[in-house]
Amino acid sequence: GAVVSQHPSRVICKSGTSVKIECRSLDFQATTMFWYRQFPKQSLMLMATSNEGSKATYEQGVEKDKFLINHASLTLSTLTVTSAHPEDSSFYICSANIIRQGESNEKLFFGSGTQLSVL
Amino acid sequence: GEDVEQSLFLSVREGDSSVINCTYTDSSSTYLYWYKQEPGAGLQLLTYIFSNMDMKQDQRLTVLLNKKDKHLSLRIADTQTGDSAIYFCAEISGTYKYIFGTGTRLKVLA
Numbered sequence: 001g002a003v004v005s006q007h008p009s010r011v012i013c014k015s016g017t018s019v020k021i022e023c024r025s026l027d028f029q030a031t032t033m034f035w036y037r038q039f040p041k042q043s044l045m046l047m048a049t050s051n052e053g054s055k056a057t058y059e060q061g062v063e064k065d066k067f068l069i070n071h072a073s074l075t076l077s078t079l080t081v082t083s084a085h086p087e088d089s090s091f092y093i094c095s096a097n098i099i100r101q102g103e104s105n106e107k108l109f110f111g112s113g114t115q116l117s118v119l
Numbered sequence: 120g121e122d123v124e125q126s127l128f129l130s131v132r133e134g135d136s137s138v139i140n141c142t143y144t145d146s147s148s149t150y151l152y153w154y155k156q157e158p159g160a161g162l163q164l165l166t167y168i169f170s171n172m173d174m175k176q177d178q179r180l181t182v183l184l185n186k187k188d189k190h191l192s193l194r195i196a197d198t199q200t201g202d203s204a205i206y207f208c209a210e211i212s213g214t215y216k217y218i219f220g221t222g223t224r225l226k227v228l229a
Contacts, residue, residue: 004161006161009159034217041222041224042221042222043207043219043220043221043222044162044207044219046216046217049216091159093161093162095161095162105149105150105167105169107152107164107167108152108164108209108217109164110154110161110162110163110164111161112160112161113159113160113161115159
């Protein structure tokens with residue numbers, strides 16, 4: 001079953017408004033979560049690494065004031081797109097690293113994604 | 120650079136085998152992964168391989184790894200229409216970040 005829950009799955013908003021996307025880890029604690037952005041027919045672009053209890057680490061070229069990340073608990077990270085513009089329209093996906101008991105390597109599990117459309 | 124390369128498209132007939140190729144960049148990657156993405160959805164982990172292995176088989180999936188050439192492939196046996204999706208390979212870079220390939224769009228013809 002799903003280990004990472006993301007919602008909403010789709011959101012349409014007016015230009016200038018803010019949109020919050022939630023990413024929850026189910027049945028495990030995630031000290032680190034990742035936020036990706038995906039343009040149509042393209043690969044995933046890492047936007048930022050969300051760290052529980054501390055500031056997020058943003059990739060080069062990603063505006064931290066535009067894309068606010070909060071990781072206040074071990075099971076929840078949120079991405080807020082502030083003052084959204086049409087060019088922010090995209091597919092946003094969160095993920096979390098998990099090392100399951102008895103396994104030797106970590107695996108990255110993804111949320112189902114959020115399609116943001118800014119009018 | 121950090122580009123993990125894949126061919127963009129692959130089209131196969133139902134029942135045939137599909138082979139999706141990937142050229143990665145970091146020879147120190149410990150694990151390499153294959154993910155599947157269906158339209159409008161997140162990525163689903165399909166399988167992975169440890170870097171000291173040459174091959175891993177998991178039901179219809181076979182992963183081949185050529186470390187010398189930094190080449191990874193995913194073979195899907197008896198391809199079904201439900202296998203139509205985008206497939207991404209991924210490595211973990213030296214900076215402990217996942218680097219995803221460009222994605223291969225697999226289309227299965229009935």
